[in-house]
Amino acid sequence: MTGSLAELEPQELWHHFAQLSAIPRPPGREQAALEYVRSLAESRGVGWRQDDFGNLVLFVDGEPGPPVAVQTHLDMVCEKEPGVEHDFTTDPIKLLRDGNRIYADGTTLGADNGIGAAAALALLTSEDIKHGPLELVFTVQEETGLHGAMAFNAGLLQSKMLINLDSEDPDELTIGCAGGATVEVRPQLRWESTPEGWAGRELVVSGLQGGHSGIDIDKPLANAIKVLLAALSGLRTALELRLAGIQGGTAHNAIPREAKAQIVVSPSSTDRLDEVVHGVNQALISQWADKEPGLQFTLSEIPVPEQALHPRSEDGLVSLLAEIPHGAQEWSEAFPEKVETSSNLAQAKVSPEEALVVASVRSLSAHRLFRTRTAISAAGLKTGAKVEVVDSYPGWEPELDSPLLKVAAEQYEAVNGKPPSIQVVHGGLECGVLVAQKLDMQAISFGPRITGAHSPREQVDASTVDSMWRLLVALLGALVEEQPAA
DSSP states (O other): OBOOGGGSSSHHHHHHHHHHHTSOOOTTOOHHHHHHHHHHHHHTTOEEEEOTTSOEEEEEOOSSSOOEEEEEEOOOOOOBOTTOOOOTTTOOOOEEEETTEEEESSBOOOHHHHHHHHHHHHHHHOSSOOOOOEEEEEESOOTTTSHHHHHSOGGGOOOSEEEEOOOOOTTEEEEEEOEEEEEEEEOOOOEEEOOTTOEEEEEEEEOOOOEETTTTTTSSOOOHHHHHHHHHHHHHHHSOEEEEEEEEOSOTTEEOOOEEEEEEEOHHHHHHHHHHHHHHHHHHHHHTTTTOTTOEEEEEEOOOOSEEEOHHHHHHHHHHHHHSOOEEEEEOSSSTTOEEEEEEEEEEEEETTEEEEEEEEEESSHHHHHHHHHHHHHHHHHTTOEEEEEEEEOOBOOOTTOHHHHHHHHHHHHHHSSOOEEEEESSOOHHHHHHHHOTTOEEEEOOOOEESTTSTTOEEEHHHHHHHHHHHHHHHHHHHHHOOOO
């Protein structure tokens, strides 16, 4: 590793990112981060307003011109590598640097959206930036389903132009995003006492890369729940066993990296168990060798579970997990190479005390979003499950003739020496929620290169943070000069 963050430009931005990284900020626990933002505002005599949900707006004076809202979120996805001791509610993120590569020590970095929040704070604390009146909007609980933005009243903003700093490709200006919804399926399962003399085992799938369920959904990444299901299907075909529990995935917006199943095995199958498991696992490891080289299977003895699923319930659960789709489902015609509709089989929690399967659906098309989530709901209802659609949020419809986009594209080319790619993003952005509330608001989103978001592989390219900052400063200056029609 070489160098420290203090050597990077812009120094104000990296200072604030380091400060935010030292403050635990999982979704719903952003209080300390909010206090840091408020203290900066008060130290500079800047007014602020906070709503009942926790969202915070700073009102920064500037040169005469139209007010502009700059919006980011303070929370971060909390994922860590197996064996890493880190409490996201109390421990700071351990930042590491290798040249322009900034990453964390075994955990998510929080560049999503800590870099954007740090840029907004740098606008507050820098002395030499030309801008008009600014409304710096810091939302909370974005990573749990855009809850902060959904609770925020965008009508409180004077701005009719919104700059969101939560995109992750520096070659693009984003002008639209997918809408989404989470489908919670609660199977109604029948459990029985484990047969006498059966043995307990636990099969664990680990070592997968994981990723963002929107940005990375089209990448050749394995879903740990689906891999576990494939292994169990092979075992159920060759052996007499019963399922006693499944746990996989940690968040609706992350591709599962780990999953495990508890099983009970009959005495007649115990002797062949290791051999069959080895064969099934080697086949799956070979299948994923090029795309998931870290894939591992572990089989271990466990105390015999007191209960196992009734065979009919087990068949229904396996069918449900198989039927819920994972990955890109349809591709956009208007924006080639962009996913239009996707589904992420995000979580499975099955035990005698709880039965929950979670799928996260996204689409640029409201119709196809509804169709996909309805298909998942139907798969659940077919097995007698209780189904609920939660955390729905609107997409953000592209506006190609936006005056704000015109100025942003001009400034992008001036800063980067090339025109931007005008794109939509398959992930959910709070722009969609805010624009849906304030229909006369123009919006645009951009950001640095962040890879591996929502996983411990998350990293940000520092050189693109600098170019993002220069674009932000140039755009705000140009908006004072040009004042595009709102």
